[in-house]
Amino acid sequence: MNALPTDLDLCYVATHGFAVRMVFQTGLLGQLAARGLRVGVIVPDAQDQNLVELCRRDGVVPIAYPCSPAPAARWLKSLRKYVVEDIRRNPCLWDKHQEVLAANARRPHKKMAATLGLLINDVVEQLPILRRWFLAAEQRLLLRSEVVAFLRQLGVRTLVATYPVAAPEPELLLAARALGLQTVLHLLSWDNITAKGHFQALADHYLTWGPTMEEELQQFYGVAPDRMTRCGVPHFDLYFQPPTPVESPLLQQLAGGRPYLFFAMSAARYAPGETAILAQLCEATVPGGALAGVRIVARPHPSALAGVMRDTATLDALRRLENTHGLLVSLPQMVAGSRMNWSVQDSDMHELVGLLRGAAVVLNSGSTVAVEALALGRPVVITSYDGPENRPYAQSARRLRDYPHLAKLIGDGGGAVVESHTALLAQITTLLAAPETGAEARAHALFRQIGDQDGKATERVVAALVRALPQVPGTGQGAREVPPPTPSARA
Structure with missing residues (x-):
């Protein structure tokens, strides 16, 4: 080293x-x-x-x-949501708990740990002093x-x-x-x-x-x-500055042509029906269809390409739609062999900006791209359903709109929520005809998220x-006692 x-x-x-x-x-x-x-x-x-x-x-x-990682770090990480949080009131953490409970037979130990964790959570909610003890012990282990x-x-x-x-x-x-x-x-x-x-x-x-x-x-x-x-x-800041020229065959293919929809996909564990929605949209673009003449561009989440959430099923489905329906696909440009989670090439951002800037409508089920689209003045539609399937709430993209960060964006007017293919087509048709629809609410939602939009x-x-x-003292000396963070209720 x-x-x-x-x-x-x-x-x-x-x-x-x-x-x-x-x-x-x-x-x-x-x-x-x-x-x-x-x-x-x-x-x-x-x-x-x-x-x-x-x-x-x-x-x-x-x-x-x-x-090297502390031996107890992973154990603390898996346990702390049951000790520190009111897990039943946090939709995001409750979702992760439910995912573990639904684990297959090859991971019975994780399912057992989640069940035990929920029992611990019930005890801690009745005896909050246990939470304070846990936090104090955690601070000592992490220091x-x-x-x-x-x-x-x-x-x-x-x-x-x-x-x-x-x-x-x-x-x-x-x-x-x-x-x-x-x-x-x-x-x-x-x-x-x-x-x-x-x-x-x-x-x-x-x-x-x-x-x-x-x-x-x-x-x-x-x-x-x-x-x-x-x-x-x-x-x-890139969104509020003049476009940067970028060598992108996909952007060149889209330049000056027919309008296109840009579907920025989430990880399949959060929104498992997105490839089915894309298939339905592609069918609607054929001559005589509700979206005839409109092109569809999809971008899988970076997690689909690398790491523990690598999703070959989604990538294979996108390739099939490319071959059968002319779907255009933008793959995140990952850094090969990196040990950093979701490491993408610096040039990747410029293609993403170009795709968002040129899109007539941006579709998304609940990632940061929804905010990025607002920054570029694009109408956003939140796809809160699973294509032709009717999945249980715990496995459906419907649950994402209850995540606090997305619920706030929607409540502020940051995106139109649709719950069916019919509603999606109707919303897209409206926005293609009148893209200014909802612009004032979108501007308010964007300010709530990022404040002033001056590119600075x-x-x-x-x-x-x-x-x-x-x-800051320049010596780096003078160690002091480190108090544990004060526990507070989660959203």
């Missing part, structure tokens, strides 16, 4: 491919480095070729996290001497985490606080607060997307307004981080 850098002014933690997109796509870390700051980024795979090139471009030091030593060696002044629900980010945050360092939380997605469970570690300051995220931080963690800076979303989110993040730097 190469020697670790030292004397870093600021270090981001990017354990997820979406975090890499957020901090590199519009040059956030490069702008910090251009101000003369020594900047590092802690990642699970410092050999990821896309990441290596981005760091070289922006003058940033990639740092492989050297500390590891080797992680403290790692940060001390880096000499970092400010640590910025992006995904505090996944290892090793909580233990890095706790180690930084123990060293008296400034800590900042810059969340990579809109659903992190309500959908992922109570954070294992908190921070001194928070960079928020918009009003909704600020309200959630206040509601669940009691974060005071003066500890939050509303910045918007750095990689969304990256600048605001840089300014907020630079302002934070002088508040």
Whole structure:
């Protein structure tokens, strides 16, 4: 292993491919480095070729996290949603619990653990002191001497985490606080607060997307307004700037032609009927059909192409529709061999932006793409059904609209919800004829999510981080006691 850098002014933690997109796509870390700051980024795979090139471009030091996972970390992760949360009131976590209960016979131990977990949850709800004991014990287990030593060696002044629900980010945050360092939380997605469970570690300051995220931080963690800076979303800056030329055969094929619908798909475990919906849409585009002359473009979720959620069934179904119905498919450009979850090539974002910008209507069952489409002024339709099937609620895309983050977007007017193929065709027909339908409500929903839309989110993040730097002692010394986060009710 190469020697670790030292004397870093600021270090981001990017354990997820979406975090890499957020901090590199519009040059956030490069702008910090251009101000003369020594900047590092802690990642699970410092050999990821896309990441290596981005760091070289922006003058940033990639740092492989050297500390082995704590033996109890995985056990704590699986148990804590039953101890810390009121799991029956959190649709996202309850959904995950139900998924484990439905596991096949090859995983009886997981099914048994979930059943036991629910019993534990019932006991903790009656004896909340057990929750406080658990949180205190968890903090002690996550505050590891080797992680403290790692940060001390880096000499970092400010640590910025992006995904505090996944290892090793909580233990890095706790180690930084123990060293008296400034800590900042810059969340990579809109659903992190309500959908992922109570954070294992908190921070001194928070960079928020918009009003909704600020309200959630206040509601669940009691974060005071003066500890939050509303910045918007750095990689969304691309949406408010002139289009960037990109070499994309698919975009060239679509340019100047017939209108098209863009279906940004979710992972099949969340929306199992999306390929069936696509088949129905393709049938409607034949001569004489309800959507005659309209083209259909589909993009599978990155999880379908790599990792533990790899989904060959969905990819095979898309290929069949390509061959039989002329469906156009945009495959996320994954980084081959990367150990980072959902690591995509830097150029992939530009094709995604181009597809969203040119679409007549964007279809989605509940991912961040719904917000991205709003940022580009595109009408959004939420497909809250499963094609011709009538699946039970626990296995249906219908349940996604009850996830707090999507429910808020829909409630604010961010998308038209359809529950059948007939309703979908009717909504698409309306939006093709009058794309301004619902525009005022969509603008309101977008503001609620990301605040001002001036293309300057990256600048605001840089300014907020630079302002934070002088508040940090340069020695990295002076360990202090780390209090556990205060438990709070989940949405």
